Amino acid sequence: MFTASLGVFIFGLLAAIAGGAVGAAIGGNYAFVMTGFMVLVSWGIFAATGNTFGFDFLAFGPFFGPYVAFAGGVAGAIYATYKGYMTDGKDVNSPLAGLGKPDVLMVGSLFGVFGYLVQIGISYIPWFGKHTDSVALTVLISGLAARWMFGGVKKQQLFTGSMHNPELFHEDASSFPAKIKPGPNGRWLEWQEKPSQLITIGSLFGIFAGAASIFLAANVGAYLTSRGLPNHLAAANANSFAFGISAIIILFLITNRNMPVQHHVTNIAGLAAVQFFPLLMGSTFASFKWTATSTWDSHTWLMVVVALIIAAVAGIVAAVLAELAARLWYNRGTSHIDPPAAAIWISNTLVVTLAAWMS
Known part of the structure; x- marks a missing residue:
């Protein structure tokens, strides 16, 4: 949907910048709950009109798509832990706006953009893009990237996070x-x-x-x-x-x-x-x-x-x-x-x- 023209692509990109920050602000799991509500709203729109724009933009797009909003919340939590603002990088329940740290929301924005671009890229891979769930795969890739970036020693090492801590x-x-x-x-x-x-x-x-x-x-x-x-x-x-x-x-x-x-x-x-x-x-x-x-x-x-x-x-x-x-x-x-x-x-x-x- 968001590659139909340059204007549409930029529109989606700006929405992802905001969507990732919103996900971090309210917390990853709350953002995912909103995805669920957006799905039900989208079903109402679809049954009434036959149009899938609710699914394409509201539920699984840059508005509350998990690869933007939830992923932004996940990245914001591990970044906040890396910076010493909180103690549990797995905490995707807490609304991060409560920390009062704009840089946490900015990280959410960056990962919202990352998710937006990666999901589009996966969907264009020949054969594979049409035979997988690009949204879910993007959520996984985003989570792995966030740990790799911010999962090391707090305030000391970037890009050293262990994937499974052997x-x-x-x-x-x-x-x-x-x-x-x-x-x-x-x-x-x-x-x-x-x-x-x-x-x-x-x-x-x-x-x-x-x-x-x-x-x-x-x-x-x-x-x-x-x-x-x-x-x-x-x-x-x-x-x-x-x-x-x-x-x-x-x-x-x-x-x-x-x-x-x-x-x-x-x-x-x-x-x-x-x-x-x-x-x-x-x-x-x-x-x-x-x-x-x-x-x-x-x-x-x-x-x-x-x-x-x-x-x-x-x-x-x-x-x-x-x-x-x-x-x-x-x-x-x-x-x-x-x-x-x-x-x-x-x-x-x-x-x-x-x-x-x-x-």
């Missing part, structure tokens, strides 16, 4: 999985790190998201068709609805409630459901015509059940990948490197590539 591996461990096992040096979500917990969260939230995504793809798609608008746009954005709900749930996590963090699960499970359902119906995602659920026969509903099973599996994969990313980067680290973002871009690439190959 000096804090379990000393008595003989294998790599044992070395990175959660322990006294840090945990991401201790109520969601065991295999049984990951399978439960991944599968059930996966079905939850898959069902919502297919329902929206079918019924909103049919409604848009009746108005002479493209049928496939609802399916292309369907997985964002449950993702938005999951993002809003982070608000309750901020209030010290042990909420499940599962936006990576709902994002990928919803994507898998709408990508594979057309294949189960003997078509492809690009050519399948979505019809209202009221017109479906028993065979169609049976294929929906299969699609939800696929969504559950995809949700489990995303949950496991996020925990792996937490053990690699987050648990022992000095800053927030987002485990869900790592899981989303890998899982998205797997789902989209497999669906394209099967079609």
Whole structure:
């Protein structure tokens, strides 16, 4: 969207400068919660008009796109810790405007611009840019870059941050999985790190998201068709609805409630459901015509059940990948490197590539 002309590009760039600062000012997680609200607002706009500008600018663009606003909050927190303004570089909950330090907000702006440019660059990579989640990958790259820049010795060393702090591996461990096992040096979500917990969260939230995504793809798609608008746009954005709900749930996590963090699960499970359902119906995602659920026969509903099973599996994969990313980067680290973002871009690439190959 933001490469249509030089003017549009500069408009987006200025919005990203502000968006990164806003994310730092209100705190990374609060910015991400706002992303969730923007997704729901965008769905209302889309269902009413058939236009995706809400998704393109408000939810996943430089206004409150995670690669701008959330990433700005993450970078601002580790920078503030490096400068000695705060003590915990992983604290993406606290609004950084409360520090009263303009330079923290400026760092948020710089990383907002960084995210804006990197996301556009990824989207233009041949093949890969269309077969991955460039937003999630940018969030991960931004977090890695922020730690590399500001994760060293406070006020002394720039560009020396350790990505996963191997000096804090379990000393008595003989294998790599044992070395990175959660322990006294840090945990991401201790109520969601065991295999049984990951399978439960991944599968059930996966079905939850898959069902919502297919329902929206079918019924909103049919409604848009009746108005002479493209049928496939609802399916292309369907997985964002449950993702938005999951993002809003982070608000309750901020209030010290042990909420499940599962936006990576709902994002990928919803994507898998709408990508594979057309294949189960003997078509492809690009050519399948979505019809209202009221017109479906028993065979169609049976294929929906299969699609939800696929969504559950995809949700489990995303949950496991996020925990792996937490053990690699987050648990022992000095800053927030987002485990869900790592899981989303890998899982998205797997789902989209497999669906394209099967079609």
